[in-house]
Amino acid sequence: MRTFVLMLCINLMIGCHPKNLGPRGDVIGNGGDGITGYWKMTKYEVKGRDMPLDNVSQMSFLKTQIGFMQNDSLKTPFYKQGTGYRIFSFYDVNMDSTSRYLGILYDYRYNKKTKQSAFYYRMDETNGFLAVIDQDVTAGLTTKIKLSNLMKSTVYKPELDTLGYTYEPTAKFE
Numbered sequence: 243m244r245t246f247v248l249m250l251c252i253n254l255m256i257g258c259h260p261k262n263l264g265p266r267g268d269v270i271g272n273g274g275d276g277i278t279g280y281w282k283m284t285k286y287e288v289k290g291r292d293m294p295l296d297n298v299s300q301m302s303f304l305k306t307q308i309g310f311m312q313n314d315s316l317k318t319p320f321y322k323q324g325t326g327y328r329i330f331s332f333y334d335v336n337m338d339s340t341s342r343y344l345g346i347l348y349d350y351r352y353n354k355k356t357k358q359s360a361f362y363y364r365m366d367e368t369n370g371f372l373a374v375i376d377q378d379v380t381a382g383l384t385t386k387i388k389l390s391n392l393m394k395s396t397v398y399k400p401e402l403d404t405l406g407y408t409y410e411p412t413a414k415f416e
Contacts, residue, residue, distance in 0.1 A: 269306045269328055269361070269373050269387055279306040281387065281409035289404050300340040303333040304389075304409050328363065330389070337415055345371065349397065362398045372398050386410050 270279040281304040286293045295302070307329040311322060331342045345363025348370060352359050359377070364370040372390040377383065391405035 268384065269330075269375065270308055270384075277308050278414075279384075280304075280412050280414050281306065282412035283407060284386075284410045285406070285408035287406035287408075290406075298407065300334045301332045301407060302335045303337065303412070303415060305329075305331040305333065305415075307331070333415070343371075343392075360398070364396065365392070368394055368396065370395060370398070372403060384411070 268279075270276065283295060283298070283302050283304070286295055286298050309327055309329060311325045311327065325346060327344055327346045329342060329344055332340050334340050343365060345365055347361055348364040349362040350360060357377070359375040361373045361375070362370055363373060369392055371392050374388040375384055376386040376388075378385050387409050389407045389409070390403045393399065393402040395402055
């Protein structure tokens with residue numbers, strides 16, 4: 243009986259370890275420096291159907307960066323000093339910068355079944371987007387990220403998620 247209780251306690255401690263509960267991966271990916279990630283679009287979806295990548299050539303490449311707020315923002319209350327954020331910079335096929343978004347992590351979920359981490363980033367009080375991460379757990383490498391369209395919502399709502407942009411790691415560009 244003591245052995246059974248001991249084994250139960252050990253299994254509970256291992257199973258409830260914080261590393262097993264939280265999300266895995268990051269949109270920064272495998273850039274090497276832990277600050278910048280480089281991605282190339284491999285798939286574009288509209289309402290779950292694959293579309294030609296030419297339709298979104300202005301988003302062919304993605305550069306992700308990590309940063310921390312330096313000053314408090316008077317416009318947006320959740321941009322407080324020291325808050326971590328991610329910058330999503332999009333580039334066209336000619337490597338010209340086309341758009342740039344700043345997102346603060348607002349919510350996340352880890353799906354044990356699909357082994358995917360979902361991060362909801364907010365840009366301000368009313369807009370945000372979802373980033374879903376696929377990671378090779380054994381190697382600790384992010385293998386794919388899928389970004390949703392921008393949503394006018396403070397939390398993720400599946401009914402607003404109509405576009406999908408899938409990116410895979412690529413060599414440094416720019």
